Amino acid sequence: MKTTTPTSRDIAEIAGVSQATVSRALRNSPLVRPETRERIQSIARELNYFVNRNAAGLRTHHSNTIALLIFDDSKTVTSQLNLFFLSMLDNIVRSAARHGYDILVSLQQLHDDWHIEYRASQRADGLILLGYGDYLDYREKLDALAEANTNFMIWGPIVRDQPGHSVGCDNETGGRQATRHLLDLGRKRIAFIGSTSQRSPEFAARFAGYVRSLEAAGIQPDAALHAPAGNSEKEGYAAARNLLERNAGFDGIFAVTDLLAIGALRALQEAGKAVPADVSLVGFDDMPLAAYVTPPLTTVQQNVEAAADALVRAIVGMIEGHPVESTLITPKLVIRDSCGGRDASVPR
Amino acid sequence: MKTTTPTSRDIAEIAGVSQATVSRALRNSPLVRPETRERIQSIARELNYFVNRNAAGLRTHHSNTIALLIFDDSKTVTSQLNLFFLSMLDNIVRSAARHGYDILVSLQQLHDDWHIEYRASQRADGLILLGYGDYLDYREKLDALAEANTNFMIWGPIVRDQPGHSVGCDNETGGRQATRHLLDLGRKRIAFIGSTSQRSPEFAARFAGYVRSLEAAGIQPDAALHAPAGNSEKEGYAAARNLLERNAGFDGIFAVTDLLAIGALRALQEAGKAVPADVSLVGFDDMPLAAYVTPPLTTVQQNVEAAADALVRAIVGMIEGHPVESTLITPKLVIRDSCGGRDASVPR
DNA sequence: CTGAAAGCGCTTACAG
DNA sequence: CTGAAAGCGCTTACAG
Numbered sequence: 001m002k003t004t005t006p007t008s009r010d011i012a013e014i015a016g017v018s019q020a021t022v023s024r025a026l027r028n029s030p031l032v033r034p035e036t037r038e039r040i041q042s043i044a045r046e047l048n049y050f051v052n053r054n055a056a057g058l059r060t061h062h063s064n065t066i067a068l069l070i071f072d073d074s075k076t077v078t079s080q081l082n083l084f085f086l087s088m089l090d091n092i093v094r095s096a097a098r099h100g101y102d103i104l105v106s107l108q109q110l111h112d113d114w115h116i117e118y119r120a121s122q123r124a125d126g127l128i129l130l131g132y133g134d135y136l137d138y139r140e141k142l143d144a145l146a147e148a149n150t151n152f153m154i155w156g157p158i159v160r161d162q163p164g165h166s167v168g169c170d171n172e173t174g175g176r177q178a179t180r181h182l183l184d185l186g187r188k189r190i191a192f193i194g195s196t197s198q199r200s201p202e203f204a205a206r207f208a209g210y211v212r213s214l215e216a217a218g219i220q221p222d223a224a225l226h227a228p229a230g231n232s233e234k235e236g237y238a239a240a241r242n243l244l245e246r247n248a249g250f251d252g253i254f255a256v257t258d259l260l261a262i263g264a265l266r267a268l269q270e271a272g273k274a275v276p277a278d279v280s281l282v283g284f285d286d287m288p289l290a291a292y293v294t295p296p297l298t299t300v301q302q303n304v305e306a307a308a309d310a311l312v313r314a315i316v317g318m319i320e321g322h323p324v325e326s327t328l329i330t331p332k333l334v335i336r337d338s339c340g341g342r343d344a345s346v347p348r
Numbered sequence: 349m350k351t352t353t354p355t356s357r358d359i360a361e362i363a364g365v366s367q368a369t370v371s372r373a374l375r376n377s378p379l380v381r382p383e384t385r386e387r388i389q390s391i392a393r394e395l396n397y398f399v400n401r402n403a404a405g406l407r408t409h410h411s412n413t414i415a416l417l418i419f420d421d422s423k424t425v426t427s428q429l430n431l432f433f434l435s436m437l438d439n440i441v442r443s444a445a446r447h448g449y450d451i452l453v454s455l456q457q458l459h460d461d462w463h464i465e466y467r468a469s470q471r472a473d474g475l476i477l478l479g480y481g482d483y484l485d486y487r488e489k490l491d492a493l494a495e496a497n498t499n500f501m502i503w504g505p506i507v508r509d510q511p512g513h514s515v516g517c518d519n520e521t522g523g524r525q526a527t528r529h530l531l532d533l534g535r536k537r538i539a540f541i542g543s544t545s546q547r548s549p550e551f552a553a554r555f556a557g558y559v560r561s562l563e564a565a566g567i568q569p570d571a572a573l574h575a576p577a578g579n580s581e582k583e584g585y586a587a588a589r590n591l592l593e594r595n596a597g598f599d600g601i602f603a604v605t606d607l608l609a610i611g612a613l614r615a616l617q618e619a620g621k622a623v624p625a626d627v628s629l630v631g632f633d634d635m636p637l638a639a640y641v642t643p644p645l646t647t648v649q650q651n652v653e654a655a656a657d658a659l660v661r662a663i664v665g666m667i668e669g670h671p672v673e674s675t676l677i678t679p680k681l682v683i684r685d686s687c688g689g690r691d692a693s694v695p696r
Numbered sequence: 697c698t699g700a701a702a703g704c705g706c707t708t709a710c711a712g
Numbered sequence: 713c714t715g716a717a718a719g720c721g722c723t724t725a726c727a728g
Contacts, residue, residue: 048464048468050464050465050469052469053471054401054403054406055406057402058400058402058403058406065452086434086437086438087434089437089453093453093454093455094455097455102454103452103454104450104451104453105450105452105453106441106445106450107438107441107442107445120396121398121401122401122402123450233640289636289637292610292637292641293637293640293641293642294641294642
């Protein structure tokens with residue numbers, strides 16, 4: 001039934017050359033006479049021949065594949081992947097394709113023993129790690145990877161003494177941008193929704209930016225304005241409700257992720273608070289839905305395309321033996337309608 | 349620097365057995381004495397040994413990998429992948445992992461010559477094809493795949509004479525559900541936003557459901573209420589504006605995708621039309637953001653998890669040589685706030 | 697510029 | 713239950 005796949009030997013026979021010459025011709029080796037090369041390549045095309053990746057990989061020890069490990073410790077039953085990561089994935093696949101690499105995707109539970117396998121099994125030449133989550137758990141995995149001499153790049157914060165290199169958002173700057181925007185609009189009592197724990201260094205950095213901006217404006221951060229939360233719409237909702245119920249008295253919210261902001265938005269609207277008239281709201285991430293909620297969410301945009309590209313560029317560099325460095329990507333405040341403009345009826 | 353990866357031969361030497369026995373032990377062959385197997389496996393664990401996939405694949409002609417080809421003929425510069433596909437991807441990766449398969453992701457342009465390569469290069473044992481787009485272009489690719497005897501499953505409609513098998517949403521039923529809901533709410537002039545061309549059979553089927561529901565209610569479909577559109581927020585916006593400007597006189601809209609519905613929503617709100625008080629709006633897909641727009645969008649939910657699972661199950665079955673069939677998955681109407689309830693102030 | 701040959705690391709009949 | 717051997721389809725020194 002199934003016609004057997006042609007091999008380089010089949011082509012050699014048809015072309016009347018050795019199999020080695022076929023291999024060289026297909027890889028565009030300058031060692032092959034141009035006419036011979038052309039002839040071989042046209043036969044290959046005709047036969048729908050493609051180099052067997054397993055054989056080539058076995059020989060060269062390269063798979064031309066990058067494994068994208070998205071780790072995801074959400075305990076929810078319908079664990080919806082964070083849209084931000086999906087958008088990263090999209091961009092990473094595109095960028096990798098440009099470099100001639102395939103992307104193998106794996107959604108990892110934190111407790112899994114993934115750290116070595118992809119590389120050791122020669123399925124991938126390098127790894128890109130994506131994921132928020134408990135940093136301390138994560139850390140162990142990184143150590144194991146470094147020890148095994150695996151090529152890997154991390155999406156995330158640059159953390160002192162952390163093994164490996166990372167590409168990350170300059171979260172502190174982003175936190176400052178968000179907070180300063182609220183301050184510029186005349187907001188004085190700015191709540192912070194999200195974790196500040198060192199277990200989530202990127203969130204902690206955003207918080208640090210928040211604190212820094214407040215202090216630069218001569219405002220002492222008020223602990224009563226901090227509502228801790230994980231990272232889900234539900235938790236954002238709960239955090240905002242909590243602030244409301246405690247009568248924390250706030251006129252602005254900086255939510256450490258868009259998902260939290262969207263949850264907060266729902267709580268505010270339910271409670272009859274107008275956004276932005278009563279409360280200005282800023283998120284972080286610019287996930288696809290940020291533009292579509294009502295009012296459209298002002299947020300700090302991570303440049304996903306640049307980040308994906310930097311990650312791919314770096315991992316490809318490592319695979320090819322070049323030295324690579326960690327990179328911080330500066331985010332950008334995207335002003336929509338959830339904060340109100342200078343000309344809006346915002347008390348100054 | 350880099351310590352060489354251990355091979356089965358290394359383990360054989362340490363265990364004092366032949367390399368063949370190591371291979372058998374690691375694959376849990378019953379031919380190996382239990383004690384021997386245990387010993388070998390523990391050595392393998394200690395050495396962080398993993399079977400070289402290239403070598404195993406070369407030998408067995410199996411990669412244990414499924415290529416997910418997402419085809420995407422969006423011409424937009426920042427070609428944001430349809431969130432629906434990303435959510436499919438998420439579920440497909442999870443389901444494949446359960447079956448012991450890796451997922452290789454490729455974002456294909458329609459004009460690319462992808463159809464044969466993944467299989468012929470032994471990078472994947474089978475393909476899953478995802479994508480809306482121009483069906484007629486698509487069709488050629490499918491023919492080529494079938495001719496090459498490639499294992500593939502299609503996400504999409506069951507189309508007569510189409511090569512291969514597919515898993516798809518029962519779009520006509522979905523179209524009926526959406527339309528009947530609007531009718532039940534007392535809406536009489538229901539516009540349809542989207543393509544009805546046979547080039548997009550899934551949209552055409554939703555339209556057929558719309559027509560059928562109208563007719564069942566004794567209403568003749570009115571061509572003036574049809575606003576053709578591609579599949580983007582922008583086109584949804586434009587289509588709704590067009591309906592408004594033409595004074596089409598409508599009290600309900602069935603948009604053939606959520607993205608279109610969200611665009612239409614924006615146009616309606618800009619024009620001062622209240623949703624759902626003035627116009628009831630239904631979408632299709634239940635993409636993640638449908639729940640977060642204001643008002644939350646009533647839509648037809650495709651069961652992404654079931655679809656992904658059916659696709660993976662089928663492709664794995666094909667790879668293992670079992671006969672497979674096409675499947676239609678019945679969607680479900682998810683009632684949110686964009687249509688108004690029976691108790692809302694909707695004219696009956 | 698080309699060919700003969702070795703070898704990448706497995707799996708699996710075949711023989712015991 | 714175990715081993716020796718062949719072979720999957722390439723790539724690449726080595727020799728000409």
